[in-house]
Amino acid sequence: MRTYQALLEVFLEYLKKEDLVQKPSSLYEPFDYIMHLGGKRMRPVLCLMGYQLFSDDDKLPFNIAMAIEVFHNFSLVHDDVMDEAPLRRGKTTVHQKYNINTAILSGDVMLVKAYEYLCTTDDKYLPKIMKVFTQTAIEVCEGQQYDMDFEERSDVQIEEYLKMIELKTSVLVGAALQMGAIAAGASDDEALHLYNFGKNIGIAFQLQDDVLDTFGEAEKFGKKVGGDIVQNKKTILILKALEKANDAQKLELNNLMNDKNLNENEKIVSVRALLNDLEIRQDTQLLMDRYYDEAFESLGKIDRSNEAKKPLVDIAKMLITREH
Amino acid sequence: MRTYQALLEVFLEYLKKEDLVQKPSSLYEPFDYIMHLGGKRMRPVLCLMGYQLFSDDDKLPFNIAMAIEVFHNFSLVHDDVMDEAPLRRGKTTVHQKYNINTAILSGDVMLVKAYEYLCTTDDKYLPKIMKVFTQTAIEVCEGQQYDMDFEERSDVQIEEYLKMIELKTSVLVGAALQMGAIAAGASDDEALHLYNFGKNIGIAFQLQDDVLDTFGEAEKFGKKVGGDIVQNKKTILILKALEKANDAQKLELNNLMNDKNLNENEKIVSVRALLNDLEIRQDTQLLMDRYYDEAFESLGKIDRSNEAKKPLVDIAKMLITREH
Numbered sequence: 001m002r003t004y005q006a007l008l009e010v011f012l013e014y015l016k017k018e019d020l021v022q023k024p025s026s027l028y029e030p031f032d033y034i035m036h037l038g039g040k041r042m043r044p045v046l047c048l049m050g051y052q053l054f055s056d057d058d059k060l061p062f063n064i065a066m067a068i069e070v071f072h073n074f075s076l077v078h079d080d081v082m083d084e085a086p087l088r089r090g091k092t093t094v095h096q097k098y099n100i101n102t103a104i105l106s107g108d109v110m111l112v113k114a115y116e117y118l119c120t121t122d123d124k125y126l127p128k129i130m131k132v133f134t135q136t137a138i139e140v141c142e143g144q145q146y147d148m149d150f151e152e153r154s155d156v157q158i159e160e161y162l163k164m165i166e167l168k169t170s171v172l173v174g175a176a177l178q179m180g181a182i183a184a185g186a187s188d189d190e191a192l193h194l195y196n197f198g199k200n201i202g203i204a205f206q207l208q209d210d211v212l213d214t215f216g217e218a219e220k221f222g223k224k225v226g227g228d229i230v231q232n233k234k235t236i237l238i239l240k241a242l243e244k245a246n247d248a249q250k251l252e253l254n255n256l257m258n259d260k261n262l263n264e265n266e267k268i269v270s271v272r273a274l275l276n277d278l279e280i281r282q283d284t285q286l287l288m289d290r291y292y293d294e295a296f297e298s299l300g301k302i303d304r305s306n307e308a309k310k311p312l313v314d315i316a317k318m319l320i321t322r323e324h
Numbered sequence: 325m326r327t328y329q330a331l332l333e334v335f336l337e338y339l340k341k342e343d344l345v346q347k348p349s350s351l352y353e354p355f356d357y358i359m360h361l362g363g364k365r366m367r368p369v370l371c372l373m374g375y376q377l378f379s380d381d382d383k384l385p386f387n388i389a390m391a392i393e394v395f396h397n398f399s400l401v402h403d404d405v406m407d408e409a410p411l412r413r414g415k416t417t418v419h420q421k422y423n424i425n426t427a428i429l430s431g432d433v434m435l436v437k438a439y440e441y442l443c444t445t446d447d448k449y450l451p452k453i454m455k456v457f458t459q460t461a462i463e464v465c466e467g468q469q470y471d472m473d474f475e476e477r478s479d480v481q482i483e484e485y486l487k488m489i490e491l492k493t494s495v496l497v498g499a500a501l502q503m504g505a506i507a508a509g510a511s512d513d514e515a516l517h518l519y520n521f522g523k524n525i526g527i528a529f530q531l532q533d534d535v536l537d538t539f540g541e542a543e544k545f546g547k548k549v550g551g552d553i554v555q556n557k558k559t560i561l562i563l564k565a566l567e568k569a570n571d572a573q574k575l576e577l578n579n580l581m582n583d584k585n586l587n588e589n590e591k592i593v594s595v596r597a598l599l600n601d602l603e604i605r606q607d608t609q610l611l612m613d614r615y616y617d618e619a620f621e622s623l624g625k626i627d628r629s630n631e632a633k634k635p636l637v638d639i640a641k642m643l644i645t646r647e648h
Contacts, residue, residue, distance in 0.1 A: 027469040078432060082425040101406040101472065104428060108402060109465040111435055115458045119451070127447040130454060134439045141433040145351040148425065 001308055004315045007048045007060075008041055014062045015041075015069075030094045030106040031113070034073045037089045042319075043176040044069040049315070050180025050194055053308055061183040064129065067117035068176050071133075074110035075140055077103055082148065111137075121183065129179050136175040143168025150234060158239050162203065170202025177312075193301045197312070200295035204288045205319045210235040211284055212323065214272060220323040226268035232257045236287070240280050249274060292320055325632055328639045331372045331384075332365055338386045339365075339393075354418045354430035355437070358397045361413045366643075367500040368393040373635055374504025374518055377628055385507040388453065391441035392500050395457075398434035399464055401427055406472065435461075445507065453503050456519075460499040467492025474558060482563050486527065494526025501636075517625045521636070524619035528612045529643045534559040535608055536647065538596060544647040550592035556581045560611070564604050573598060616644055 002010075020032040044065035051061050079085075080093040081103045087093060095103035114133075121129055146164040150156045178195035186194070213228045214237055228235050241253060256262065256270050275281065295316060299309060326334075344356040368389035375385050403409075404417040405427045411417060419427035438457075445453055470488040474480045502519035510518070537552045538561055552559050565577060580586065580594050599605065619640060623633060 024466060024469045024473060026473055027466060078428055082428060104402055104406060105465060105469055105472075108432075108435065109462060109469075111432065112458060112461040112465060115439065115454070116462065119455050119458055123451040126451045126454070127443070130439070130450070131443050134436060134443055137436040138433060138440065141429060141436060142348060142351060145348045145429055145433075148429070149348060149350055 001311055002052060003311050004045055004049065004318075007045045007052070007311075010060065011041060011044050011048060011062070011065055014066070018066070026102065027106055027109055030077070030098050030102055031110050033097065034077055034088075034094055034110075035070070037091050039073075039089055041069060043072055043172060046173060046198060046315075047176040047180040049311055050177035050186075050191075050198075051184045052180075053184070053194070053302070053304055053312065054181050054186040054190070055184035061121070061180060063117045063120045064179050064183055065176075067114040067133065068172065068179070070110055070117060071114040071137060071140075072172065074107050074114065075144070077107040077110065079144060081107075082144075125183050125185075128182050132175050132179055132182065136171050139167045139171045143171075156234055156239065158236070158243060161234070161236060161239055165206040166199065166203055169206045170199045173202035173205070174199030190302050193298045196298035197295045197302075197316075200291040200298065201316045201319060204291040204295070207236055207284055207288045207291070208320060208322065210237055211281060214275065215281055216323065226264070226272075229268050229271045230264050236284055237275055237280050240283050241275055241278050244278050244280070244283070245274075249278065288320065292316075325635055326376060327635050328369055328373065328642075331369045331376075331635075334384065335365055335368050335372060335386070335389055338390070342390070350426065351430055351433055354401070354422050354426055355394075355434050357421065358401055358412075358418055358434075359394070361415050363397075363413060365393060367396055367496060370497060370522060370639075371500040371504040373639070374501035374515075374522075375508045376504075377518070377626070377632055377636065378505050378508035378510040378514070385445070385504060387441045387444045388503050388507055389500075391438040391457065392496065392503070394434050394441060395438040395461060395464075396496065398431050398438065399468070401431040401434065403468060405431075406468075449507050449509075452506050456499050456503055456506065460495050463491045463495045467495075480558050480563060482560070482567060485558070485560060485563055489530040490523065490527055493530045494523045497526035497529070498523030514626050517622045520622035521619045521626075521640075524615040524622065525640050525643060528615040528619070531560055531608055531612045531615070532644060532646065534561055535605060538599065539605060540647065550588075550596075553592050553595045554588050560608055561599055561604050564607050565599055565602050568602050568604070568607070569598075573602065612644065616640075 015035070020035060021028045047065040047068055048060050048062075076088060077094045080088055081095045081100055085093050086096055093103075094106065098106075115130075118129060118133060119126070143164055143166070146160070147168055150161070150164065174195040174197070177198040178191045181191040181194045210228065212225075213235070214226060216225050218225050228237075238253070238257075242250060245253060253271070253274055256267055256274070259267070262270075296313075299312065302309070339359070344359060345352045371389040371392055372384050372386075400412060401418045404412055405419045405424055409417050410420055417427075418430065422430075439454075442453060442457060443450070467488055467490070470484070471492055474485070474488065498519040498521070501522040502515045505515040505518045534552065536549075537559070538550060540549050542549050552561075562577075562581075566574060569577060577595070577598055580591060580598070583591070586594075620637075623636065626633070
């Protein structure tokens, strides 16, 4: 069983060898640019892990892993246009480096290229994999739409927020594992258990993201802590706080969020103090634990040895306890 | 053998019954809007025609026809964003009616929805159809990129222009027929002949578009004649003229195109006069005839009766000799 790190290395080697710039170069250079901007490569590696859980051979499905990574990067390119984001992974976003039209059209071709990578799968597994991928891609678009809709709403419920992050982030994590499993010949049931494992880990991962953005240690986190508070993002922490707060606390939180004259650091310190008073961090940890437990329950249903599952257990633990 | 018109009617009936608005409605309403804005529905009907050329049964592949129409409309939504077009089929474009972010994301989900429709194809034919569709979708994106690139260039060659319209418009016409044929169990060779028939008809169709925009009769054409001239579009007519003109004529044409004080109608009349002097319309007709002949040569290679081919011959003639 190869570790996450070992599979990451073989994927990066595969990626390095892929020649992404075809003609017209104006269309494909942005594709090449975003694909080599770094990132954790979590999804493609999980796909390879899903494969090796069910197959001992060395025919790792790089094409499927690549399809997933290309799709993920397509979604980043278009999301950055919609969010008018200047930076991605600390570098200039595609629409800033080139222009908006290029970002739209290069993103489009990336989405189709993802399918082109999938198409090289053995015909035996291709229909199944196409269906999982397509269903997941639709859900990711829906998640992004909910995320945009929520920005305009002040009455977002916790259940809605959890559904949104499930669609926007977690289903692709689950599907990556599932598609790897399918390509290795796993049964539908087993592939689905693995999907559920990944999906639940993905939700917990995203909740941890919210926690780190507000409570992380700046040196370890790598980016400015408190960004979500400054931007008034309705994270799980804020939604929980609004649910739990008494009238006075609710008023205080709303005042802090709406006060345009407040200094950024003061705002962060005050909101964080309120969240601490309400013990929101502990509540969120309990919620994460629930998803974590559910993930491991699904993994337990898969009839493979503990040794075979070890790399998945390790990476799940790492993702949840990470401090950056 | 059903006629084009008969197949159009059954497709429209199918489309009417499809419920396109799912949740979140902010994502799917624009999809529903553009899909019901009208249009010729040429591509989906050609797909059904490709099917009935090789199969007598009544199981028309509506899902594939729909996938093609959804893909075509996705490309219109994104193209209109990139071109900042206010109108499509005489109605407000998606990004004008909603906003640019909605047009981007709804377009994205439409592209995936096209694949979702394809996914309901019998597994026996699905891999083949996926591959044709994906290859075609990539080429359509490339064609759109060339079209945008050409706007910035003054040295576009006729060969490049023909390649651009082939990619942007014609490959999808060919692929529509080809996918219908594949779904009916046609051999690879026969499906490819049908693709070549459609692709060449598609190119001739697009050249006819250029001719009509400049030389059409306003009442029959349905929109303002001379729009391409006013916008200085490098159509086949202008490119041919630049190739054929002597130095004085070239200077005159360039002056006409660059004169910002010239009245629109004067400009149209003068450019048209110059094109007439150079007999560009006749040259373009010869070029169209070449594609037309090539199309029919491909159709001739298919081992089906003339009666079976009749609807295709009829529609091809209609498309090429149309005056609107």
